[in-house]
Amino acid sequence: MNPFDSTLQRSFPTLMVPTREPVAPMAAAGERLLVAGNGVFLEILRPWLRIIRRISSYAVSTAIPYGVVEEATELLCGRVPPELIRTFAEQARAACPNETGAWIVWHPETKAFRLVRVVVLSLDRASLRYDRPQLADGEVLVADCHSHGHFAAGFSHQDDEDDVFDVKFAVVLGRCNTAQMDVALRLCAKGIFERSNNIPASWLDAVGDTNDYAAT
Ligand SMILES: [Zn+2]
Incomplete structure (x- = not known):
C-alpha cells in the first residue's frame, strides 16, 4: 500500500472483534475502530481516559461473525478536584x-x-x-x-x-x-x-x- 494510507491506517486501525476472547488492550494512546457483531465502536485511549462508544449500527440484519462490544468509560485520572x-x-x-x-x-x-x-x-x-x-x-x-x-x-x-x-x-x-x-x-x-x-x-x-x- 502507498506510504500515506499505510501511515494513516496504522494511526487509526480497525479491528475485527473476536468471539472467544476479549479484544487486546490498546498499547498506546490513540484511537481505533472496533467492528463488532453489535455495531461499529470507537475506542479512545488517553493517559487520563479510556472510552468505547458505538458510533454506528448495521442498517441490515445480516450475520456479522464477530464478538460483541460494550460501551465503557474509565476515568484513569480519578476525580477532578x-x-x-x-x-x-x-x-x-x-x-x-x-x-x-x-x-x-x-x-x-x-x-x-x-x-x-x-x-x-x-x-x-x-x-x-x-x-x-x-x-x-x-x-x-x-x-x-x-x-x-x-x-x-x-x-x-x-x-x-x-x-x-x-x-x-x-x-x-x-x-x-x-x-x-x-x-x-x-x-x-x-x-x-x-x-x-x-x-x-x-x-x-x-x-x-x-x-x-x-x-x-
Ligand atoms: Zn461557550
Missing part, C-alpha cells in the same frame, strides 16, 4: 461580564492536577478566542473551562465547533454575577458530545459565592 473548579469560579466571577477560560491539566506520573489560565487572544461579552496554554512535559488536558459572563451556562454552536476534535471534559460557568453560578458539563471525544445531567455536588458547592449575598 473541586478546589480547581472553585478557583476557576473565582476567575470567572472576577472577569464577568467578560468571558474567561482555563484548563485543568493532569500529569500521569505525579497524578497531580493543576489549573492553567488560557492565553486570551480576544474577548468580549459573548465570545472568547484563546491560545492553547503551554503545558509541562507529559501533562495532558482533562477539562477545558470557560465562562459565559452574565449569560447562562450551556454549549453554543461555536462551542460545538471548538470542541469537535478534542478529547476532554468541557465545563462552562454561566450567570457569573450571581451567588450560584450555572454549571454545564460534557464529555467531548472526537465529535461525540455527552452532556452530563449530574453535575457533581462538590462542583455546585464550589461555584457558590463564599460572600453571603442573601445577607446584603
Whole structure:
C-alpha cells in the first residue's frame, strides 16, 4: 500500500472483534475502530481516559461473525478536584461580564492536577478566542473551562465547533454575577458530545459565592 494510507491506517486501525476472547488492550494512546457483531465502536485511549462508544449500527440484519462490544468509560485520572473548579469560579466571577477560560491539566506520573489560565487572544461579552496554554512535559488536558459572563451556562454552536476534535471534559460557568453560578458539563471525544445531567455536588458547592449575598 502507498506510504500515506499505510501511515494513516496504522494511526487509526480497525479491528475485527473476536468471539472467544476479549479484544487486546490498546498499547498506546490513540484511537481505533472496533467492528463488532453489535455495531461499529470507537475506542479512545488517553493517559487520563479510556472510552468505547458505538458510533454506528448495521442498517441490515445480516450475520456479522464477530464478538460483541460494550460501551465503557474509565476515568484513569480519578476525580477532578473541586478546589480547581472553585478557583476557576473565582476567575470567572472576577472577569464577568467578560468571558474567561482555563484548563485543568493532569500529569500521569505525579497524578497531580493543576489549573492553567488560557492565553486570551480576544474577548468580549459573548465570545472568547484563546491560545492553547503551554503545558509541562507529559501533562495532558482533562477539562477545558470557560465562562459565559452574565449569560447562562450551556454549549453554543461555536462551542460545538471548538470542541469537535478534542478529547476532554468541557465545563462552562454561566450567570457569573450571581451567588450560584450555572454549571454545564460534557464529555467531548472526537465529535461525540455527552452532556452530563449530574453535575457533581462538590462542583455546585464550589461555584457558590463564599460572600453571603442573601445577607446584603
Ligand atoms: Zn461557550
